[in-house]
Amino acid sequence: MLTLRSQKSSPQSSSRDYLPPLPARSRCALLCAVALALINPAQAETTEPAAPACTLSGSGLDQTLIRTRFHLTHGRTLTVVAIGSSSTEGVGASSPGATYPSRLEVLLKTRFPETVIRMLNRGVGGEEEADMLARFDRDVIAEKPDLVLWQVGSNAVLNNRRLSTEETLIRKGIARLKQTGADVVLIDPQYTTAVLAKAVTVPMVDLISTEARRQHIGAFHRFELMKDWRENQHIPFEAFSVADGLHMNDWGYDCFARNLAAAIIESAMPPAMASAPTGN
Numbered sequence: 659m660l661t662l663r664s665q666k667s668s669p670q671s672s673s674r675d676y677l678p679p680l681p682a683r684s685r686c687a688l689l690c691a692v693a694l695a696l697i698n699p700a701q702a703e704t705t706e707p708a709a710p711a712c713t714l715s716g717s718g719l720d721q722t723l724i725r726t727r728f729h730l731t732h733g734r735t736l737t738v739v740a741i742g743s744s745s746t747e748g749v750g751a752s753s754p755g756a757t758y759p760s761r762l763e764v765l766l767k768t769r770f771p772e773t774v775i776r777m778l779n780r781g782v783g784g785e786e787e788a789d790m791l792a793r794f795d796r797d798v799i800a801e802k803p804d805l806v807l808w809q810v811g812s813n814a815v816l817n818n819r820r821l822s823t824e825e826t827l828i829r830k831g832i833a834r835l836k837q838t839g840a841d842v843v844l845i846d847p848q849y850t851t852a853v854l855a856k857a858v859t860v861p862m863v864d865l866i867s868t869e870a871r872r873q874h875i876g877a878f879h880r881f882e883l884m885k886d887w888r889e890n891q892h893i894p895f896e897a898f899s900v901a902d903g904l905h906m907n908d909w910g911y912d913c914f915a916r917n918l919a920a921a922i923i924e925s926a927m928p929p930a931m932a933s934a935p936t937g938n
Contacts, residue, residue, distance in 0.1 A: 710893045712913035715883055719876035719925040723841040726805045726926040735774040738762075739798050741790055742809025745848055746781025750905030757781075758906075759807075761915035769923060778803075786813045787827035794831070799838055805922075806835050807878075809845040811862045815853055816904075821865055828866065832873045843876035843922075844869070849884030851895055852904040876925065878918055884910070 729736040740746050740759040748757030755761075763777035780797040782789070787810055798806060808831065814824050828844070835842045846866045847853050863881045870877035887893040895903070898910035906914065 707897075709909050710887075710891070710897055712909070712916055713891070714920050715886060715917055717879055717883065717917070717921060719843055719878060719921050720871060721874060721876040721925065723805060723843075723876060723922065723926040725839060725841045726922065729804050730770055730773055730926055733773055735776065736766075736770075736805065737776040737778070737801060737803045738766075738805045738807065739778045739780055739801055739803040740807040740809070741780040741794075741798055742807075742845065743781060743785045743790075743813050744783035745812060745905060746779065746807075746809045747783050748779070748781065748911065749783055750900040750902075750907050751911055752908050754779075756908040756911055758911040758915045758918070761912050762919055765915060765919040766922070769919070776801075781809070784813060786817065786819070787811075787824060787831060791827065791831050791834070794834055798835070803838065803840045805841045805843070806838075807843050807845060807918075808835070811866055812847040812853065815847055815856045815859050815862050818856065818858060821858065821861055824862065825865055825869065828869050829873070832869070832875060836873070836875070841876065843878055845878045845918075846881045848899075848904075848906060848910075849881050849888065850899045850904055850906070852902065878921055880914060883914065883917055887913075 726736065728734070738759075740762075744750075746757075746759065748754065748760075751757045757779060759777050759779040759781075763775060766775050766777075767773075778801055780793075782793075790808075790810075810828055810831075811824065832842060832844075844866050846863045847859065853859050859881075863879075867877050867879065884898065887898055888895065898906060898913070900907050
């Protein structure tokens with residue numbers, strides 16, 4: 659605590675103890691500064707930049723989600739399984755509630771409050787398509803999903819896998835998922851520095867889009883969405899990804915989920931009923 663010494667020295671004080679009085683204006687400024695620091699010490703620290711606004715790209719899924727539409731329009735329970743690797747599991751998020759499947763669940767429930775929505779996160783960090791296929795029966799098909807969100811390609815890119823091998827695995831996975839009668843949506847890799855460093859990235863993104871179109875299933879173009887953040891909206895990488903240069907942060911997962919929710923609603927609902935979620 660700051661104390662100001664009295665102008666008058668006691669008889670016992672030496673001349674060294676005497677401080678000349680501050681001018682009234684300076685004394686007032688000093689006291690005000692001390693008071694502000696005591697009330698809100700955080701003001702003295704560097705303020706973090708505000709999070710960028712999340713805009714909806716309007717990008718669709720290229721296919722109508724027929725089964726999802728039926729469940730949403732008839733008030734039937736909708737079971738959604740999100741399977742993938744670490745960006746589905748939510749590495750980089752501050753909590754399980756900040757992962758993209760969790761945020762997507764909140765957004766869909768807000769839009770369809772009368773519908774029971776089961777959102778199952780089946781992401782496992784480090785996995786590639788062969789690993790996911792090995793657990794399809796247990797983690798996906800056994801849940802009797804109505805909608806499957808399959809995030810593919812990220813670790814295959816990081817590990818420089820051959821495109822022909824990935825094409826075979828993805829095609830095999832799509833065939834198995836379609837046999838369940840569920841709607842299927844492929845999600846391509848994230849647009850982050852670690853992914854962009856690989857020469858195979860863009861060809862992999864193109865392969866995923868082409869295979870989805872060939873198999874008449876949905877595709878969510880996450881790579882293009884995030885590329886727009888960086889190149890057109892000029893949002894820095896650190897605003898939507900974490901320090902490892904690979905995984906998304908809370909803002910990135912949330913904005914991704916908002917755009918995916920809007921695409922699902924637009925694809926599953928008649929135009930007059932489709933309205934993208936804006937709250938929560």
